[in-house]
Amino acid sequence: MSKLLVRNFSISLDGFGAGTNQTLDNPLGNGGALLHEWIFATRSGRQMIGEEGGSEGLDDNFFMNRGTDVGATIMGRNMFGPIRGPWGEEEWTGWWGDNPPFHHPVFVLTHHPRPSIEMEGGTTFNFVDSGIEDALDAARQAAGDSDVLVGGGAATIRQFLAAGFIDDMRLAIVPVLLGSGELLFENLGASIGDYKCVEHVCSPALTHVRIVRSH
Numbered sequence: 001m002s003k004l005l006v007r008n009f010s011i012s013l014d015g016f017g018a019g020t021n022q023t024l025d026n027p028l029g030n031g032g033a034l035l036h037e038w039i040f041a042t043r044s045g046r047q048m049i050g051e052e053g054g055s056e057g058l059d060d061n062f063f064m065n066r067g068t069d070v071g072a073t074i075m076g077r078n079m080f081g082p083i084r085g086p087w088g089e090e091e092w093t094g095w096w097g098d099n100p101p102f103h104h105p106v107f108v109l110t111h112h113p114r115p116s117i118e119m120e121g122g123t124t125f126n127f128v129d130s131g132i133e134d135a136l137d138a139a140r141q142a143a144g145d146s147d148v149l150v151g152g153g154a155a156t157i158r159q160f161l162a163a164g165f166i167d168d169m170r171l172a173i174v175p176v177l178l179g180s181g182e183l184l185f186e187n188l189g190a191s192i193g194d195y196k197c198v199e200h201v202c203s204p205a206l207t208h209v210r211i212v213r214s215h
Contacts, residue, residue, distance in 0.1 A: 002140050003147045006157055006169035007066040009184070010035035010206075013173065016181035017154030024082045027095065031178045038174065038205045039063055048101055058203040062170070071146025072139040073102050074132075076156035077110045080125070087114045094125065105142040107135045109156060132159050154182040164191040166213060173207040 011017050012035060019029030028035065039045040043054035044064040054060070077083075081092045094100055099120040107126050114127040128135040139148040150157050150166065160166050171184075185192075199210035 002071070002143050002145065003167040004136065004160065004165050005070065005147050005149050006166060006171070007070075007149060008039070008063055008170060008172050009152055009154075009157060010038070010172040010174055011154075011184050012176050012178045012181075014177050014179065015183050015185055016178040017152065017157075017184050019178050019181040022078070022082070027082065029181055031176065032181065034176045034178075035172075035174050038172065041205065058201065058208070059205055062172070062208055067149070069146050070149045071104055071143030073104065073106045073149045073151045074135050074139050074156070074160075075106060075108055075151040076153050077108055079151060079153045079156065080108045086112050093117055093119065099123075105139070106151075107139045107142075109135055132156075132163065132165070136160075136165060154184045158184060158186065158188065161195075162188045162191055164194055164213065168213070169195075169211045171209045171211070173209060175206065 009017065012031075017035070019032040022029040022032070026032075038059055040049070041055055042060040042063050043056050044060050046052065046054035080094055083092055096102075100106075100123040103122040105124050105126060107128050109132065110127050110129050112127075113129050116127070117125040119125065126138065128138060136148065150160055157166070157169075161169075194214050195211050196214060197209060197211050199208075201208050
């Protein structure tokens with residue numbers, strides 16, 4: 001069976017994956033953009049947004065390999081966009097433009113049904129309103145022999161962690177303090193005891209931590 005992964009999810013030293021007051025103009029909330037500066041300092045991160053330059057080395061290697069053997073992605077509605085409640089007449093198709101960087105099926109958790117959206121480059125956004133298990137089943141079917149990535153945000157990863165579904169999680173711990181926002185590790189219950197840290201390495205910018213589920 002394919003594995004359920006988290007790759008390069010950035011959190012602050014005090015455990016927040018996003019700040020408070022998330023808006024259309026400030027989707028990561030107060031201070032949240034600081035968590036992702038390391039990505040756009042790397043060669044791979046700059047290539048993703050169509051720019052040249054950037055650093056090579058440890059951080060670049062981690063980000064460059066984020067999508068290796070991944071055939072589908074799951075994300076929360078907040079990661080997909082700023083709209084809340086029923087979708088209405090909004091034509092929102094994500095933060096990533098006409099050609100999103102996924103290039104495979106993406107399953108968006110929501111409480112409000114919406115037809116799938118086909119984008120350029122092989123990305124299709126599918127909207128799942130029946131819970132995380134159904135989203136995982138659909139993503140695994142779409143991924144085939146490849147793995148499934150939980151892209152975020154923190155609340156979505158937390159749901160899959162609490163259920164014990166995540167097999168392998170790589171976090172990027174950025175040396176900033178947000179003070180408030182969206183915590184990754186909160187109210188996880190007894191299932192968190194099934195996980196252990198198997199790797200942590202540091203670059204000048206941050207610490208990369210790998211956590212796996214014991215079998």
